[in-house]
Amino acid sequence: MSSGGTVLIAYRNRPWLSRADRGRIAQALILVLIAATAAVVPAGAARASANLIANPGLEGLDPTGFPVCWERSGWGDQSFTFGLASPGHTGANAIRVTLTTSPNGDRKAMMLENPSCAPNVTPGHRYDLSAWYTTTTANTVMTMFRHDVAQGWVYWTDLATLPVTSTWTRKTVRTPEVPAGTDQIVWGVTIYGVGTLQTDDYEMNDATQPAPEQSCSAGDACTRGVWQVLPFNSPVRAIHAVVLKNGNVLLVAGSGNDPDAFAAGTFTTAVYRPETGTFSNVPTPADLFCSGHVQLADGRVLIMGGNKDYPAADGSHGYKGLKNSYVFDPATGSYSRVNDMTAGSWYPSATIMGNGDVIALGGLGEDSSGTVATQYFKTSESRWLSLNEANQTWNFWGLYPSMILMQDGRLFYTGSHVFGNGLPGTGSSIYDYDANTITPVGGLQNKDQRDQSMSVLLPPAQDQKVLTIGGGNIDSNPDANRLTDLIDLKRADPAYTAGPPLPTGTLTGGVPQTSTQGKMYVSAVLLPDGKVFETGGGLHNRADPVYEASMYDPATNTFTPGLATDPVPRTYHSSAFLLPDGRVMSVGDNPGNGSFDMRLSIYSPPYLFHGARPQILHISENEWAYGSTHTITVDDPILRAELIRPGAVTHSSDPNQRFVDLPMSVNGDTIGLNLTSNPNIAPPGWYMLFVVGTNGVPSVARWVHVG
Amino acid sequence: MRIRRVLTLAGVVALVAAAAAVLVTLGRAALTPSSVAAAPAVTDSTWPYYSPAPAESGSPPPAARPGRTATASAVPAVSPAPFVQHFADGPTAGPQPMRRSPTAPLKVPAFVDGCDHNYGTRTQCVPLAFPDGVTGAAGKCSWLAAHGFTGLIVAGRDVQGLDADGDGTACD
Ligand SMILES: [Cu+2]
Numbered sequence: 001m002s003s004g005g006t007v008l009i010a011y012r013n014r015p016w017l018s019r020a021d022r023g024r025i026a027q028a029l030i031l032v033l034i035a036a037t038a039a040v041v042p043a044g045a046a047r048a049s050a051n052l053i054a055n056p057g058l059e060g061l062d063p064t065g066f067p068v069c070w071e072r073s074g075w076g077d078q079s080f081t082f083g084l085a086s087p088g089h090t091g092a093n094a095i096r097v098t099l100t101t102s103p104n105g106d107r108k109a110m111m112l113e114n115p116s117c118a119p120n121v122t123p124g125h126r127y128d129l130s131a132w133y134t135t136t137t138a139n140t141v142m143t144m145f146r147h148d149v150a151q152g153w154v155y156w157t158d159l160a161t162l163p164v165t166s167t168w169t170r171k172t173v174r175t176p177e178v179p180a181g182t183d184q185i186v187w188g189v190t191i192y193g194v195g196t197l198q199t200d201d202y203e204m205n206d207a208t209q210p211a212p213e214q215s216c217s218a219g220d221a222c223t224r225g226v227w228q229v230l231p232f233n234s235p236v237r238a239i240h241a242v243v244l245k246n247g248n249v250l251l252v253a254g255s256g257n258d259p260d261a262f263a264a265g266t267f268t269t270a271v272y273r274p275e276t277g278t279f280s281n282v283p284t285p286a287d288l289f290c291s292g293h294v295q296l297a298d299g300r301v302l303i304m305g306g307n308k309d310y311p312a313a314d315g316s317h318g319y320k321g322l323k324n325s326y327v328f329d330p331a332t333g334s335y336s337r338v339n340d341m342t343a344g345s346w347y348p349s350a351t352i353m354g355n356g357d358v359i360a361l362g363g364l365g366e367d368s369s370g371t372v373a374t375q376y377f378k379t380s381e382s383r384w385l386s387l388n389e390a391n392q393t394w395n396f397w398g399l400y401p402s403m404i405l406m407q408d409g410r411l412f413y414t415g416s417h418v419f420g421n422g423l424p425g426t427g428s429s430i431y432d433y434d435a436n437t438i439t440p441v442g443g444l445q446n447k448d449q450r451d452q453s454m455s456v457l458l459p460p461a462q463d464q465k466v467l468t469i470g471g472g473n474i475d476s477n478p479d480a481n482r483l484t485d486l487i488d489l490k491r492a493d494p495a496y497t498a499g500p501p502l503p504t505g506t507l508t509g510g511v512p513q514t515s516t517q518g519k520m521y522v523s524a525v526l527l528p529d530g531k532v533f534e535t536g537g538g539l540h541n542r543a544d545p546v547y548e549a550s551m552y553d554p555a556t557n558t559f560t561p562g563l564a565t566d567p568v569p570r571t572y573h574s575s576a577f578l579l580p581d582g583r584v585m586s587v588g589d590n591p592g593n594g595s596f597d598m599r600l601s602i603y604s605p606p607y608l609f610h611g612a613r614p615q616i617l618h619i620s621e622n623e624w625a626y627g628s629t630h631t632i633t634v635d636d637p638i639l640r641a642e643l644i645r646p647g648a649v650t651h652s653s654d655p656n657q658r659f660v661d662l663p664m665s666v667n668g669d670t671i672g673l674n675l676t677s678n679p680n681i682a683p684p685g686w687y688m689l690f691v692v693g694t695n696g697v698p699s700v701a702r703w704v705h706v707g
Numbered sequence: 708m709r710i711r712r713v714l715t716l717a718g719v720v721a722l723v724a725a726a727a728a729v730l731v732t733l734g735r736a737a738l739t740p741s742s743v744a745a746a747p748a749v750t751d752s753t754w755p756y757y758s759p760a761p762a763e764s765g766s767p768p769p770a771a772r773p774g775r776t777a778t779a780s781a782v783p784a785v786s787p788a789p790f791v792q793h794f795a796d797g798p799t800a801g802p803q804p805m806r807r808s809p810t811a812p813l814k815v816p817a818f819v820d821g822c823d824h825n826y827g828t829r830t831q832c833v834p835l836a837f838p839d840g841v842t843g844a845a846g847k848c849s850w851l852a853a854h855g856f857t858g859l860i861v862a863g864r865d866v867q868g869l870d871a872d873g874d875g876t877a878c879d
Pocket of ligand 1: 573651
């Protein structure tokens with residue numbers, strides 16, 4: 001009523017009335033009526049636009065006394081109550097959920113999953129969801145489910161943690177784009193710890209922004225992007241590449257698969273500075289060729305294992321793995337040694353866990369036998385645990401096994417590996433370090449020809465989907481294949497299903513590939529627009545480069561073929577990774593004749609030709625705790641924001657590569673970015689923060705530290 | 708005086724509206740149950756598949772999963788515990804049988820990289836198996852030549868018969 005009252009008083013004070021004044025009075029009257037209407041409908045709906053929620057203020061009750069169109073939901077062994085609090089934020093009612101014990105599970109008041117209560121949505125649209133709340137616990141989360149026309153009701157995603165507050169507070173979060181095949185959603189606020197949560201005055205408004213007219217005058221580059229071969233070469237054989245928290249790139253060769261360098265004990269590393277196009281050499285303490293690597297929580301790089309020896313010509317021994325381990329510090333540009341691993345590790349995997357520790361699996365030992373130890377780096381003590389300090393399965397995981405961290409802390413072995421056949425059985429599995437179990441996962445096609453395929457956790461990480469692309473077999477040496485396999489790790493019993501075939505490209509001399517020819521040595525790079533760029537590769541064991549690049553869209557499960565191809569062959573010992581400026585860098589090629597291509601290529605994706613880049617003008621802070629919200633200001637409306645973990649790649653293997661969606665609380669150009677409370681979705685470390693404009697163009701990254 | 712009539716009308720509308728709001732609110736208050744609704748049986752489809760956590764064994768090695776200790780506490784949490792979904796929790800396949808601690812090294816072929824290190828420098832790669840259709844010494848040698856192999860030494864034994872003249876250099 002107050003706004004109407006103010007208007008009336010203002011007019012009373014005026015001594016004289018013109019025709020225009022009468023018009024204003026009519027407007028004032030309308031305002032009064034609106035104010036009165038708002039008083040009659042205590043939904044907290046300040047906006048005139050349609051609130052899509054049925055019974056948003058929880059005032060209409062069913063015969064059991066619970067709000068119409070709402071239900072008590074959740075699972076677990078808590079002691080809990082659902083009830084109504086009175087008064088609510090506005091009106092008589094709020095929903096109150098109290099947990100007095102909470103050993104597991106969660107509880108939430110949810111919109112009813114039926115056609116008359118669940119809000120209808122349009123695929124491709126985004127919605128602002130808001131609720132007023134008080135909570136005594138921070139163990140809260142806004143969670144959404146969607147009605148998939150094929151699958152029925154399924155989990156969609158979590159949006160934000162609601163911090164503790166005793167006064168009514170409003171939280172608004174914008175959904176991601178509604179996926180295709182979705183006709184309704186429901187959502188609510190979950191409580192999963194001891195405490196009391198009250199919610200009221202729910203609101204949901206269509207916040208879809210019209211896409212600006214796409215303009216691109218760059219010709220071919222508009223759809224295919226552009227490659228540029230840099231006018232200078234890499235000073236080292238870039239077999240291992242790690243994007244550092246300062247935006248520079250660590251290129252590690254060790255002996256670089258160069259017998260003379262190995263014989264001379266000449267091991268090399270360089271740091272490349274993309275901003276200046278310059279390199280600096282780093283004294284390299286051991287042959288880090290064939291090592292594993294991962295960014296630690298503080299942005300230093302843990303390097304493990306490496307090459308102790310090449311095989312003997314008479315086959316009396318094979319490759320031998322080093323036990324050495326080092327930490328590379330981007331601040332000092334130098335390696336420092338940590339304690340040795342428990343076993344030699346030539347081609348080990350390395351995955352950072354939600355607690356910041358690192359698990360390394362597979363590889364070859366000091367005597368060239370298979371390393372069966374689970375090697376565990378305890379970051380807080382900066383050391384590798386001894387064999388009996390870590391859980392042991394004694395399983396041999398092969399070479400560079402792709403072990404992707406799942407949202408519950410287990411590791412998904414994707415079946416992507418280096419050299420020879422896949423592991424026995426189905427070729428992929430879920431490894432539970434805590435329970436010490438390995439459970440087979442089915443569905444991977446032709447698991448013995450996935451040698452030097454590449455697996456990625458698709459954007460966003462919250463969706464828990466993995467794509468495995470291509471592969472071959474260096475032992476039997478068939479034509480590499482076009483297989484792709486997709487798995488949804490949200491399913492109760494996940495299994496791979498066949499994805500669309502990899503597009504074909506051309507071989508040396510422009511010869512088109514046949515319909516059955518694909519590639520191994522493939523690189524797949526998560527881009528800030530949420531797509532996956534796949535590039536490079538070859539047809540046979542260290543031979544026959546394939547010139548092909550395509551864009552995979554996780555939202556549509558399709559490859560857009562025919563992107564510009566790297567003019568440099570990129571087969572064995574090649575890698576590609578995202579730079580903080582949104583371009584892709586590609587390095588290395590080591591064909592069977594023993595040569596090494598020192599050229600460096602940079603790819604500018606099509607999005608860089610579609611208009612101005614959004615600017616992140618300000619970040620409230622760059623230390624981000626789990627479950628917190630951080631404010632940025634931008635110069636133009638943005639579609640999405642995300643964190644991308646910087647690459648640490650070798651041999652088509654970067655299991656830590658991930659794209660973490662940041663649901664947005666939009667208030668004009670001031671955007672709250674909501675970080676997940678779950679460290680398994682965004683393991684601690686430095687991340688590239690990107691925003692994407694409504695024109696689909698990503699910003700340049702800013703660096704933030706998570707955890 | 709027309710304006711006074713308008714103002715009066717507006718005031719009446721506002722009063723009526725306010726009265727209506729009070730009546731509506733009172734009506735709703737009357738409907739509000741005085742007691743808290745009892746905890747219901749859960750029937751909605753939004754729950755994840757749930758299986759009880761396995762019993763913990765002996766001395767605990769480091770847990771790689773973030774704990775959810777805050778949820779077990781009796782005191783409300785100020786910073787959130789990780790919200791973890793129970794996905795991928797109903798596999799039809801059982802876990803692999805546990806392995807025993809190995810008593811012998813796990814043998815891996817010396818030429819694990821698919822390269823026949825009988826030939827070339829230690830980092831060259833004459834394939835153990837050539838691509839389809841590449842057969843015989845002549846076929847292999849022309850394939851190697853086409854792929855940039857020159858002065859290919861026989862470093863071990865000439866197992867693929869590429870050094871017909873036995874001079875220690877293959878395909879010459
Ligand atoms: Cu290699």
